Amino acid sequence: MLSVAMVGAFAAAALVAAPAYAAPSINSAKKLTKAVTIEGVYEHLEAFQDIADTYGDRAAGRPGYAASVDYVVEELEGAGYDPTVQAFDFDYFEENSELARISPLPTNYVNNDDFLRNAFDSGSPKGTATGTLYPVDVNVPAGALPPNSNSSGCEPGDFIGFPVGAIAFMQRGTCGFALKALNAQAAGASGVIIMNEGQPGRDGLLNMIGDATGLTIPAVFTTSAVGEDLYSTSPGTIVTVTVDYEAETRTAYNVFAQTSTGSTENVVMAGAHLDSVQDGPGINDNGSGSAALLETAIQLQKTKLNNAVRFAWWGAEEEGLLGSEYYVENLSDEEIEDIGLYLNFDMIGSPNYMFGVYDGDNSGGTAPEGFIPPGSAEIEDVFEMFYESRGLPYQDSEFSGRSDYGPFIAVGIPAGGLFTGAEGVKTPEEAALYGGIAGESYDQCYHEPCDTIDNVNAFALDVNADALATAVITFAYDSSTVNGVSTPGKSHGAGNSGDAFMNRLAG
Template sequence: MTQRYRRGRLALISVLALVLPLAVTGHALADPTNNTPAKLTKAVTLNGVLRHLDALQAISNTHGDRAAGRPGYQASVNYVVGALNAAGYTPTVQPFDFTYLEDNSVLDVIAPIFTSYRKDLDFTYTDFAPRAEGDVTAAVQAVDLVLPPGATANTSTSGCEAADFAGFVPGKIALIQRGSCNFTVKAFNAQAAGAAAVIFFNEGQPGRTGLVIPIGDATGLTIPVVTATFDVGVQLVNLPSPVVRVKVDVNTDTRTAWNVFAESQYGNANNVVMAGAHLDSVQNGPGINDNGSGTAALLETAIQMSKVKTNAKVRFAWWGAEESGLLGSDHYVATLPQAEQSKIALYLNFDMVGSPNHFFGIYDGDDSSGTAPVPIPPGSAQIEDVFEKFYADRGLPSEDTEFSGRSDYGPFIAVNIPAGGLFTGAEELKTAAQAARYGGTAGVAFDACYHQPCDTRSNLNLTALDVNSDAIATAVITFAFDTSTVNSVRAPGKSHGRAPQRGVPS
């Protein structure tokens, strides 16, 4: 499956010496009888999970973040490897090279009141090719906007014609609304009118309010361009004489990241249950909910299962460079031979399981809500059933969350491997109905610190984290002993019905 970690081993060992004490102190010895949901959930304690999160926070405090390609990620790998070794596993580490991107772009209001907008949530750079960079601070001038927006998409023609820039003051930053022509047309018209930079924002109809990332041939464009949400555009329009800083500064090179794996000592190697969580944070943030929460809960589950004699082989995974585009899980699946893919009964994914304004979301494996934008492999509904039963048995509410492929289960479902998992919410706003069911605050993001420096050890709902740690343990131990609902295999070497034949869908 993976190669033993050799390249860079000495560098990892040097950091491991610093973090290993965190990995081996304070843990109860794993019990070989932790072989039922009741026993394993008793062993997987909130305090055990929090010890791992304290260690990840300490790593971020030292290195600034835990992003792939940076020292904090290497230290996070060392921590997980050390904890697994201490529990009796023989972990493997899979290196892979990736295009490291460091985004230092800025969109700030300088006057009349300072506001710093959030990268990748409120604004981002465009995917124009080539991408012009620069750092401009200037007054903003709106260009032929339609506010409130028209009833239908592409009502706005903002910036589509040179005449839209009549009276535009050279040197200002052009604020342009999405609409009926290509973004590149708008950008070149702004440049021709003397704009020092451009801010695009979405048009404003339902489904056209979030970030949209323009693409296109921008040969000859020399001014920096960013794109923002509809709300950001409206805020800038409503400010009196705003002065804004637009900076586009994006650097790339090739760096190495790592996936970490640990397998159960026991179990049928031809019937593999995988469970994974991404280990990396975003840049400039500790990533404690996203995704220290999934990392820590899965790690504690693995530790407490280390001596259990499972029927299926259980393979735990901690993925690298998820925040760069699911790169670690994608590399693993893409380099896994078809014969090995076919041995994977199912994949469980845990990404953000302790959001401070949480809901209990279960990936919608049967697409009962009708929102899946991707094909769902058969068997995924049966995974959803296990999680639904867990919450129901505890008298807790739960609900479907979109089976979107947005996290590390994406590469698995792309090759028709059944998948499921948990999610407690990111940047979306909690509804009044959800607040009535789960508590918390309606109209506020499930995680207001999503992808931000404030995603620290204090950015957790400990009740949600405790409950979901038990849910993770329950699902893993359930399938470790019986995958028959998913692939008809009930015991080592005994198949009751033909296991699904899988391949990459055409």
Template structure:
């Protein structure tokens, strides 16, 4: 990271802090520190040092920091030690989760009518919680729609046991993404005698994550089947649906229903305990790689902000969270929220989420708290719009473009908005494809994924965009300190005042939490 460039940004952040304060009427009292102080103290070099450490941890532990592995445990120890030294009250919240990993790399080869080898992580990918097997068998399509319906989320392929009437036991079931969960499809196929499952994307064109022709990444949600299950692109599925197709499908996996892991929770020793300001990120990577952008970037930005915020006595209570097992379905944040009492939930006035803030082909995405774009997921709980406006003011002040990104439910804000806690945050893009319009607005390359190394072993320290990291780190620091001293919080009012919201309902078909469609 270029120090000179970052020093220039700090000056811009100072101006941004002054400009965003009127947006939420959060001007601190005369005796309180100016929120600009935090922005000045949180440096890009400090954030980058944490990313280097995460990379070193992964290198020393088989290339991964996934929950349930030694790499994650070492990440927890590093973060917790830093926070304790900064004066926080640190809690390691233990919970059990269903662990999954591939022991050896999967393979998919067409044997007939002609030989063809498909490329792992390009043409196909093992679904989380797939069983193991080495199967050569005929492919039998199950109620697929080729060509696809023009309307997404229409196919019912494999959703009912009756779809398998006439299915030949011993064959490999070919199904299509659609209206029911991947787990339902796989369980129905296994019950019908299938020796393997291939689920291909539904086939509708679109932009970014809405394109249902790309590689299908998904999870079964739990280890309930013992046969191989993979996801593919629409093109591969269409090809395999041809009559007379035989393939060899190989997966070698490990699942553990009751593996233990931890959330790291750090609470400031100052501030009103009835007015809690939370910021969080998931600390775990996928098993396949070190997860330096996903989500070392968000974790490092939140950690460095927390370390500097610990120097100041704040008006409101600060609580920082580093979630475990997010990559297996938001399990850490769901466990945390599910175990809060009604009174404790009411004390949390907002939650800020930072998941992937330095994608190499980035956009500056702000969670669309008010559904101002009128598409996709609805607005978040009341107060989420205020958080969105604060971040918008920051980007306007430093002269950087921004765009809205929906509350799709695919990151750790999901459990919070489901119980009515206002939420917001930043996101620079994952496996979706950058559009020409976005490339003109943000730079980068159209027609290429925001993060080509998403969920892959190449998500290393070299996968970080330094500009995106430093700009978003400034936004994290600004928002955290503004809310730390604000007397008017988005979830303001007496305990019990927060009402359930409607934003972000449902999970997405993505490795983080794609247990449904």
């Protein structure tokens, strides 16, 4: 881990009003949830939004993420913590490829939805080409021929009369993509578009692979629907094809802060990923979890605890749980044993929310046998008792390893957490329980530029900030319900009592 002095190298984060820091008398869930206010959580969300407005996003390996790290570290230091920053390298990838019809009917097509750049084994040559779309034996309407029967672009003779500098427009079929692209280049094409053939199962996106050694022009693949749309305005259609991307090693960061009191042999960990997707502010995903975790850490700092609490803000979750995986992979066996449990908070303020609790007892039957460590059911119990104490509905959320708890349960650490929904669709039954709109996703701005501060449901976030704080302080005082440890120790065997929760809630 790096010392906090390293953080000075990062971009400066936006400043907000200083939070009200914890008083030493916070020693119960009731007092902590009173101190963890929605106003305090929103101050952090506003800072994350300001950072995204300044830098475009808060994605790992980019300036907005460095600024987010700076902000969290500064807030933790202001609350009296001595935070640490853990650096790790990862394979950074940034896709900037484009496909557009310039005229007639100007249209910008969507990368990964409408088209993909080539992924030839010999490399994907970068470049931009603008020219007239020239169909090469394309059959429209798509799918009119039997599957795998179109020979578009497979022979040099297909390009007789091809105008030099045009964009070759071809169709999937009897020969490889690489051959089509190389034939087009030999005929003088400045760029290549290949559409899918159009039969059922041959109409979506597909990676163009194969050995295209010698190819120097940009080449992309489209759905059959996009291909038909482009064809509909030809002849005379002008298009631009761009293949542009970055693929390099960059550095991302995890941030940690641990309470100064409590056993370090039975640590309660609580985490949230700090990064957004590229080109999005990531305020619900996952500014919501990061902000609630930060405010809880600030308010808990001066409390005398039985078990130390280690707060974590993970980097590069959106790249595949990379920050949490790096952390767990680099723990010794003894350090793993010293972690009593892990709590995860990823998207806890979705606009069309449900109150989801990770299904630690696998009552939904969605996890394979042995996947969920013993003790996770008892973590689920604490969250469920919290919602019941508020008279609020809740439901199981699939315990699939999809978020940063995955690396922890993989080494046998009990885990739990909250989730208010992402791209999944709200059912009529859920709408009856929680309100909102049935038939629409829980978060229509999931991984989109519209995931701004206005995308967060303040009520859901307020409730879940309290649920987060309640679980953290409950297990910081007594984790015996989860791992049988009532005094400092290293057992991961499950307990069976909710007394710790009730005692902390009533205090």
